[in-house]
Amino acid sequence: MLFNYKAIDTTGVPREGAIDAINVDIAINSLQRRGLSVSSIKAEEKESFLTKKFTFLERVSNKDIVILSRQLSTLFEAQISALRIFRLLGSETSNHLLSVTLNAVADDLQGGSSISNALSKHPKVFSSFYINMVKAGEESGKLNDVFMYLADYMDRTYEVTSKAKNALIYPAFVVFTFVAVMSLMLTVVIPKISQIIVDSGQDIPLYTQIVLSISDFFVAYGLIFLVAVIVGFFFFIKYIHTREGRFQFDKFKLTIPYLGTLYKKLYLSRIADNLNTMLVSAIPILKALEITSDVVGNAYYETILKQIAEDVKGGNSLSSAFEKYEEMPGILIQMIKVGEESGELGSILASLAKFYRREVTNAVDTMVGLIEPVMIVGLGVGVAVLLASVLIPIYNISSNA
Numbered sequence: 001m002l003f004n005y006k007a008i009d010t011t012g013v014p015r016e017g018a019i020d021a022i023n024v025d026i027a028i029n030s031l032q033r034r035g036l037s038v039s040s041i042k043a044e045e046k047e048s049f050l051t052k053k054f055t056f057l058e059r060v061s062n063k064d065i066v067i068l069s070r071q072l073s074t075l076f077e078a079q080i081s082a083l084r085i086f087r088l089l090g091s092e093t094s095n096h097l098l099s100v101t102l103n104a105v106a107d108d109l110q111g112g113s114s115i116s117n118a119l120s121k122h123p124k125v126f127s128s129f130y131i132n133m134v135k136a137g138e139e140s141g142k143l144n145d146v147f148m149y150l151a152d153y154m155d156r157t158y159e160v161t162s163k164a165k166n167a168l169i170y171p172a173f174v175v176f177t178f179v180a181v182m183s184l185m186l187t188v189v190i191p192k193i194s195q196i197i198v199d200s201g202q203d204i205p206l207y208t209q210i211v212l213s214i215s216d217f218f219v220a221y222g223l224i225f226l227v228a229v230i231v232g233f234f235f236f237i238k239y240i241h242t243r244e245g246r247f248q249f250d251k252f253k254l255t256i257p258y259l260g261t262l263y264k265k266l267y268l269s270r271i272a273d274n275l276n277t278m279l280v281s282a283i284p285i286l287k288a289l290e291i292t293s294d295v296v297g298n299a300y301y302e303t304i305l306k307q308i309a310e311d312v313k314g315g316n317s318l319s320s321a322f323e324k325y326e327e328m329p330g331i332l333i334q335m336i337k338v339g340e341e342s343g344e345l346g347s348i349l350a351s352l353a354k355f356y357r358r359e360v361t362n363a364v365d366t367m368v369g370l371i372e373p374v375m376i377v378g379l380g381v382g383v384a385v386l387l388a389s390v391l392i393p394i395y396n397i398s399s400n401a
Helices: 024-033 062-077 082-092 096-110 115-120 128-140 143-167 169-200 206-240 243-253 259-280 285-295 299-313 318-322 330-342 345-400
Strands: 002-008 014-020 037-043
Touching (some): 002 024, 024 096, 062 082, 062 096, 062 143, 143 169, 143 259, 169 206, 243 299, 259 285, 259 299, 259 345, 299 318
């Protein structure tokens, strides 16, 4: 949102102009950080309904952060000041929310804040993993390397995660189509045909009776059933957003046949990749474990990683701490042990991350190859059984006529 302001600078000279911010409070804070005393500020006239920007719908995508990280790496390597970098990128980016965020970061830098502290004020844009990596880069003086590590890491994570998500789009579409076709047949087509079968007075086969009973149920109570499903789904979503619900649901996902194995490999890939990226950036192993538990994306593995961090804090080696949990496969534990003994834990974790990414990719490709024919056959068989259950009795009626 654009705000027009009038202010006085530190020398007493009147200033006026416009500032882009999410709300008026942020706009005033940004101006005050620039050394301006605001005398008046108001939002520009609202845009028309068709051109209005709904800021609450705005988001910063993973792709935006990857591009930003690569740009930051290049500019820091060119030894440009941090304040100038964030001002430049804030004015150049096409994403409105990211532009506002980068300008706010620049204002904090101008006020004397460190980059990591300035980024930490925007958790919806920058994760705790990202912020701690930047903090490590500030301490080591290698910010350009850290931003390049972050861009590469997020590229890898996005590739694996998006591949797994995209693999589920087609099955979801087929299931939706199947449910829609079956619902239409049971509520529109079958009731009309069933009247002919009942009026014929002949014996109705058991499988036909079952189909007719299901059809009668949906005709009589279909709306109530639909409302019950929607309400149940609402409470389910609300439950899994609680701490206990999320933990139980994330644990259940790991037990689903085949999909559970895919999820495990995805999370193990993320754990190994996170730990490797942070160790390369000289973040201590305890801090790396704590941050990884926050960004792994599964409440069950989050709990395990926090317990592992406690074990390591108590003096156990990383491999022996991992060994206590059956969710951590033997190959992972043995490779970590080798890395600890050889002093090459970072490179070992990088190899493990690469291995599990490849496993996830192969599993997704296999699943996609199997799901397509299975779903099509399932849809065909379901419709065929439904039609056969009503058409066979009708055929018998016409044969006896």
